[in-house]
Amino acid sequence: MKRIILIALILLTVLGLAACGGPREAISAEEFTARMTKEGHTVEDITHYYEAVDFIETLLIANQGDFDVEFVVYTEADYARRVFSELRNEFERNRGNTSSYSSLSFPNFGRFRQTTAGRFEAVAWVGNTLVLIETTAEHRDAANAVLDLLGY
Numbered sequence: 003m004k005r006i007i008l009i010a011l012i013l014l015t016v017l018g019l020a021a022c023g024g025p026r027e028a029i030s031a032e033e034f035t036a037r038m039t040k041e042g043h044t045v046e047d048i049t050h051y052y053e054a055v056d057f058i059e060t061l062l063i064a065n066q067g068d069f070d071v072e073f074v075v076y077t078e079a080d081y082a083r084r085v086f087s088e089l090r091n092e093f094e095r096n097r098g099n100t101s102s103y104s105s106l107s108f109p110n111f112g113r114f115r116q117t118t119a120g121r122f123e124a125v126a127w128v129g130n131t132l133v134l135i136e137t138t139a140e141h142r143d144a145a146n147a148v149l150d151l152l153g154y
């Protein structure tokens with residue numbers, strides 16, 4: 003009986019990973035810049051503002067026109083995971099009475115997207131990187147398109 007339960011759990015895990023695209027790989031700052039500029043976005047490196055923060059390697063902001071896309075490369079994946087958890091918790095605490103959200107958490111990536119009180123908030127991490135978007139609900143589709151473009 004234990005063997006059957008173990009096999010069922012393994013199959014569920016494999017199916018879950020397959021449904022979510024399986025393990026993800028982080029993109030580099032260069033790849034982020036290339037993908038965003040190819041789509042017509044302006045990318046600015048603001049890492050120098052965070053020189054005193056020794057666990058941030060790179061911080062880029064892409065201006066999409068209607069909202070900014072923040073891309074952070076941390077020195078270790080654990081930092082990205084922690085910041086993701088803190089942001090997700092903050093978004094959940096500020097959730098209004100009417101909202102929609104989706105959340106995924108796996109060992110090497112996580113994603114949280116929420117629409118509430120006229121706002122759209124999304125945070126995702128893969129490996130040692132994190133992407134953050136906050137905008138109005140009317141720009142949700144454009145923000146989701148950017149997240150899909152980046153693979154987050």
